[in-house]
Amino acid sequence: MLLNEILRMAFASLGVNKLRSMLTMAGITIGVFSVIGVMTTVSALRGSIESGLSFLGSNIFQFSKYPTGITNDGNSRRKIEARRNVTLAQAQRYQQLMEGVTDVVCLKAPYRDGPLQATYQNRKTEPGLNMIGTNEHFLAANQFTIDIGRNFNPEDIDLGRPITIIGANIVKKLFPSESPLGKLVKLGGRTYTVVGTFAEKGSTFGQSQDDMVIVPITRYLSDYGSANVSINIATEAPDQQHYNEAVDKAITAMRIVRGLKAGDDNDFEIYSNDSLIAAFAKVADAVRAGALVISGIALMAASVGIMNIMLVSVTERTKEIGIRKSIGARRQSILLQFLIEAVVISLAGGVAGIFLGVAAGNGLAVWMKAEIVFPWDWAAIGLIVCTVIGVGAGLYPAIKASRLDPIESLRFE
Amino acid sequence: MIPPTVSRSAARAVRPPGALVIEIEGVTKLYKMGTEIIHALRGVSLNIRRNEYLAIMGPSGSGKSTMMNMLGCLDTPTAGRYEFSGKNVAHMIDDELAEIRNREIGFVFQTFNLLPRSDALHNVELPLIYAGMSPHDRRERALLALNNVGLGDRIHHRPNELSGGQRQRVAIARALVNNPSIILADEPTGNLDSRTGEEIMALFEQLYEQGNTIIVVTHEEDIARHARRVVRLRDGLIESDGPID
Numbered sequence: 001m002l003l004n005e006i007l008r009m010a011f012a013s014l015g016v017n018k019l020r021s022m023l024t025m026a027g028i029t030i031g032v033f034s035v036i037g038v039m040t041t042v043s044a045l046r047g048s049i050e051s052g053l054s055f056l057g058s059n060i061f062q063f064s065k066y067p068t069g070i071t072n073d074g075n076s077r078r079k080i081e082a083r084r085n086v087t088l089a090q091a092q093r094y095q096q097l098m099e100g101v102t103d104v105v106c107l108k109a110p111y112r113d114g115p116l117q118a119t120y121q122n123r124k125t126e127p128g129l130n131m132i133g134t135n136e137h138f139l140a141a142n143q144f145t146i147d148i149g150r151n152f153n154p155e156d157i158d159l160g161r162p163i164t165i166i167g168a169n170i171v172k173k174l175f176p177s178e179s180p181l182g183k184l185v186k187l188g189g190r191t192y193t194v195v196g197t198f199a200e201k202g203s204t205f206g207q208s209q210d211d212m213v214i215v216p217i218t219r220y221l222s223d224y225g226s227a228n229v230s231i232n233i234a235t236e237a238p239d240q241q242h243y244n245e246a247v248d249k250a251i252t253a254m255r256i257v258r259g260l261k262a263g264d265d266n267d268f269e270i271y272s273n274d275s276l277i278a279a280f281a282k283v284a285d286a287v288r289a290g291a292l293v294i295s296g297i298a299l300m301a302a303s304v305g306i307m308n309i310m311l312v313s314v315t316e317r318t319k320e321i322g323i324r325k326s327i328g329a330r331r332q333s334i335l336l337q338f339l340i341e342a343v344v345i346s347l348a349g350g351v352a353g354i355f356l357g358v359a360a361g362n363g364l365a366v367w368m369k370a371e372i373v374f375p376w377d378w379a380a381i382g383l384i385v386c387t388v389i390g391v392g393a394g395l396y397p398a399i400k401a402s403r404l405d406p407i408e409s410l411r412f413e
Numbered sequence: 414m415i416p417p418t419v420s421r422s423a424a425r426a427v428r429p430p431g432a433l434v435i436e437i438e439g440v441t442k443l444y445k446m447g448t449e450i451i452h453a454l455r456g457v458s459l460n461i462r463r464n465e466y467l468a469i470m471g472p473s474g475s476g477k478s479t480m481m482n483m484l485g486c487l488d489t490p491t492a493g494r495y496e497f498s499g500k501n502v503a504h505m506i507d508d509e510l511a512e513i514r515n516r517e518i519g520f521v522f523q524t525f526n527l528l529p530r531s532d533a534l535h536n537v538e539l540p541l542i543y544a545g546m547s548p549h550d551r552r553e554r555a556l557l558a559l560n561n562v563g564l565g566d567r568i569h570h571r572p573n574e575l576s577g578g579q580r581q582r583v584a585i586a587r588a589l590v591n592n593p594s595i596i597l598a599d600e601p602t603g604n605l606d607s608r609t610g611e612e613i614m615a616l617f618e619q620l621y622e623q624g625n626t627i628i629v630v631t632h633e634e635d636i637a638r639h640a641r642r643v644v645r646l647r648d649g650l651i652e653s654d655g656p657i658d
Contacts, residue, residue, distance in 0.1 A: 005542050012530070012531075013530075016530060319526075320528060322526075323526045323527075323528060324539070324543075325511065325514075326485070326487065326514060326520050326526070327514065327515065327520065327540045327543065327587065328511050328512065328514045328515020328516070328540055328543045328544065328591075329511060329515075330507075330508045330511045330512070330543070331507055331511070332508070333543060406487045407487050410487075410522070410526065
């Protein structure tokens with residue numbers, strides 16, 4: 001018998017119990033939705049991290065006291081807490097040691113004293129600015145560009161001038177109709193002269209890059225105190241060929257600066273774009289594994305539901321099976337009819353789950369400013385899994401149906 | 414339609430029997446019911462030829478139903494020989510029996526046994542679907558069969574939109590559609606009032622005259638009287654077999 005006839009029969013009998021068929025599909029939809037939703041979000045974020053988003057420019061590596069990503073081992077966390085801070089003196093010594101290798105060494109001390117607002121006369125920004133005490137290499141190392149005004153120069157840093165470069169959002173709020181250059185803005189109770197503004201940069205991970213404000217690191221440390229501040233050091237290798245060499249030299253320089261003896265472990269972390277991506281991938285893998293487990297359980301429950309509904313259906317339609325057999329349906333025709341019904345339920349649920357999952361995942365991705373993706377691989381896997389579930393859940397009821405005795409079934413009322 | 418009076422008296426022509434269709438020899442059938450063994454058939458021999466119009470009669474418990482299931486290839490004998498058009502069906506497996514039912518036998522049941530959610534046309538097409546016929550051909554054949562039973566204007570009605578007599582006509586069209594070797598009717602008028610029953614029997618008469626082989630299983634003498642030959646069963650044995658008196 002032709003497959004399309006069986007398909008037509010399957011759809012017709014599913015249409016008879018619309019609500020029941022839909023509810024059974026819903027189980028599969030939820031299972032597929034959860035895995036596709038998570039996979040879409042993760043792929044979207046991964047794509048945006050690997051392409052547009054670079055926390056650090058290319059060929060850049062960074063030293064800091066704390067590692068990125070999660071440290072779930074209590075022992076090593078305590079060990080990290082016990083490390084000495086990276087002081088300005090150490091950082092400057094490192095800069096000197098690296099002079100032959102590269103000039104671009106960016107020092108960063110991020111502001112961590114709660115929400116920060118900028119004020120100018122009676123105008124205010126929203127709290128939540130991102131202030132960093134840094135040097136003239138901040139722009140190069142973090143891929144910011146100057147819109148108007150100037151960058152810091154080495155003299156600004158040496159003298160600790162009370163000056164600042166502000167992000168596009170701050171310019172919009174505080175200086176809607178005048179030039180910010182030369183104006184005095186207040187940041188955390190201190191006053192700084194605006195010498196430049198950053199070109200608009202947009203946002204990554206839902207966090208705007210245009211709320212950035214920088215001041216010279218020397219000024220920063222004297223204004224806000226240098227106790228409990230550990231400086232991050234970003235270093236740019238001259239080019240890709242000399243990257244590994246630069247990293248080696250930098251680690252040696254760092255060890256000298258930190259006064260480590262041969263045989264001591266590094267008491268600092270080094271990371272680069274690669275290590276950030278790797279850290280993200282580690283988190284992403286954990287999320288994916290979780291999603292797989294959850295949806296696996298959901299799908300298992302759903303397949304039990306399909307089997308149950310198919311068994312009910314076989315019993316209800318005993319008479320129909322008897323009629324079909326009496327007029328010449330072979331076992332295989334009956335088997336296929338019920339099997340395909342189960343597969344259609346499962347696949348329809350799966351397709352709905354894929355579309356809902358892709359929609360939700362991309363919704364989340366768009367909200368986090370990542371690119372829209374369609375996870376073809378996971379969608380394909382989803383459809384295959386749904387087919388397997390349909391066959392798995394439908395096989396026993398279908399075999400049961402195909403083996404019914406025609407005489408007994410015809411008598412069934 | 415031929416009025417019953419005419420078919421009763423003047424036109425009761427007996428068509429010359431053709432080739433042997435069914436050959437049954439020494440067939441027995443045992444059932445196990447719990448610990449008890451029931452001898453439904455105790456050694457039955459019967460030959461049926463093409464163009465016969467046969468009634469099988471007997472009280473309940475006589476083995477009538479077993480006989481009908483056997484003849485319809487829904488069941489196989491415990492022992493004995495059963496040949497259908499020269500093919501030994503006694504030892505056939507399920508799928509082979511299904512094929513015989515599909516190609517050689519047209520069933521007409523007391524309770525019609527139509528698919529309730531399918532219209533008349535689809536019900537009649539169903540045997541052809543299982544026979545693997547193309548959609549165009551089987552539609553043509555089904556329409557022809559429905560016209561033949563006088564339901565050409567009801568093809569898209571579902572069973573619940575048809576009267577009892579019309580439902581039985583759909584069932585007869587379904588039985589006819591594959592040009593089977595025999596039409597096997599089980600109490601075909603049992604669920605109909607006597608007037609509609611007579612109409613259905615007149616239709617069988619017409620089909621017989623068109624050259625079909627008809628076997629009616631019944632316990633009603635009035636129905637059996639339409640046939641040309643009556644086989645009476647009792648206690649799993651053939652009590653009598655001969656032309657209608």
